[in-house]
Amino acid sequence: MADDNTSSLQAGRTGLIARIPDAEPAVSAWRERFDPSAREGVPAHVTVLFPFLDENRIDAHVRSILTAVIGRQHAFDLLFESCERFPGVLYLAPVPDAQVRQLTEEITARWPEAPPYGGKLSEVVPHLTIADGPDDTVLDEIETSILPHLPIASRVSSVDLMVHDGARWQTRVSFPLLE
Known part of the structure; x- marks a missing residue:
């Protein structure tokens, strides 16, 4: 969700994320400095879908479909072995x-009006943003500090619906994956 300018987000914007708490010790200080979404309450994560539907469209029926779609997927492990760049x-x-x-x-197939990153990208590249915006010299410094912490292993057992309230991101509901 850091791939958008979060400071200009209006209340009601939503996204679906997979939290990666195991990465927090390695990335949280850098994210606080260089990832606007972190300063607005988004934890270390891999985005599943951003933007999703406006909050006013997320009713019991939408939550029920999300529960079914997400709930039929098995929990999975991710390994973060390297830093990459956009x-x-x-x-x-x-x-x-x-x-x-x-x-x-699967979520996009159900809601084609909510393409990943608003349709700006032709390919979805799952990633955990550490820093967005600094020059290459700073990115090099950050990468050098992160490398000793790798690899980072994390189990993904749920997907969270995050909602922007105009100033901060809040978790509205967590959808569990099959264990």
């Missing part, structure tokens, strides 16, 4: 990423 962005790359992609595809 222009101006440093991130941890999850391996394997097929189950994150599958979740994104």
Whole structure:
């Protein structure tokens, strides 16, 4: 969710994330400095779908469908072994990423009006953003500090619906995966 300028988000914007708490010790200080979503309450995560539906569209029926779609997927393990980059962005790359992609595809198939990243990207690349915006020298410094903490293993057992209230992101509901 850090791939959008969160400071300009209106209340009611939503996203679906897989929390990666095992990465927090390695990335939280950098995320607080260089990831606007972290300063607005989003934990270390891999985005499943952003943006999702506006909050006013998420009723009991939508939550029921999300429960079914997400709940039929098995919990899975991710391993973060390396840092990668988009222009101006440093991130941890999850391996394997097929189950994150599958979740994104299934939810998008159900709600095609909510394409990943608003349809701006032709390919979904699952990732955990560490820093967004600093120059390459700073990204190099951050990467050097992160590498000794790798690999990071994490189990994904749920997907959280996050809602922006105009200032901060809040977790509205957590959808469990099959164990």
